[in-house]
Amino acid sequence: xxxxxxxxxxxxxxxxxxxxxxxxxxxxxxxxxxxxxxxxxxxxxxxxxxxxxxxxxxxxxxxxxxxxxxxxxxxxxxxxxxxxxxxxxxxxxxxxxxxxxxxxxxxxxxxxxxxxxxxxxxxxxxxxxxxxxxxxxxxxxxxxxxxxxxxxxxxxxxxxxxxxxxxxxxxxxxxxxxxxxxxxxxxxxxxxxxxxxx
Numbered sequence: 360x361x362x363x364x365x366x367x368x369x370x371x372x373x374x375x376x377x378x379x380x381x382x383x384x385x386x387x388x389x390x391x392x393x394x395x396x397x398x399x400x401x402x403x404x405x406x407x408x409x410x411x412x413x414x415x416x417x418x419x420x421x422x423x424x425x426x427x428x429x430x431x432x433x434x435x436x437x438x439x440x441x442x443x444x445x446x447x448x449x450x451x452x453x454x455x456x457x458x459x460x461x462x463x464x465x466x467x468x469x470x471x472x473x474x475x476x477x478x479x480x481x482x483x484x485x486x487x488x489x490x491x492x493x494x495x496x497x498x499x500x501x502x503x504x505x506x507x508x509x510x511x512x513x514x515x516x517x518x519x520x521x522x523x524x525x526x527x528x529x530x531x532x533x534x535x536x537x538x539x540x541x542x543x544x545x546x547x548x549x550x551x552x553x554x555x556x557x
Contacts, residue, residue, distance in 0.1 A: 377432025423464040431457025498525040
C-alpha cells in the first residue's frame, strides 16, 4: 500500500485504469470461453452505430475499448514511471498502444466471425432464422451492423445490412438473405416479436 501512496498522481491514474480494465478484460475472456451469452455488449448507445465501417468491421465494442484501456493503461504507467517529469510522452504512448489493442481486437473478432460462418455452416439454412442485433444496423444498406443468432447448433456473430430504416441494438430481426460475408435482415414487427417472446 505504501508503494501505491508513493506514486505520482499520473501514475496512480494509469495504474487504476490498467487494473480495472485488466480485470474487466479477464472477465470478458472467461465469459467468452464459457459462452455465457456471448460476452459482448456494444458501445452503440454511445457511438450510435457510426463506428461501423463499410467493411463491417466494428472497433468500438466493449471488448475493444477494454483492451484499449488495459494496454494503454499499463504502457502509460510504465512510460510515466520511466519519464517522471514528462506528461505528454506517456499520454501519447498510452493512446498509441491502446489504439493498437483496439484495432487488434477488432480484426481478431472479425476473423472469429468469419470462422464461425465458414465451411461447416450452410448459409442458405440461415435464411428465415431469427437473430438479435448487437451492433445497430444503418438503414438503406449504408453500412454494416452485427447480429447474433444460434443456428445449426452454433452461436454466431454475423455482419448484417438492411434495406429498411436503421435497426437499433437488441431488436429482433429475420434473416432475409445471406451473401458472401453478410446477411440482409428485416426488423420483426412488434406483434410478431410478442409471439416469439411468448
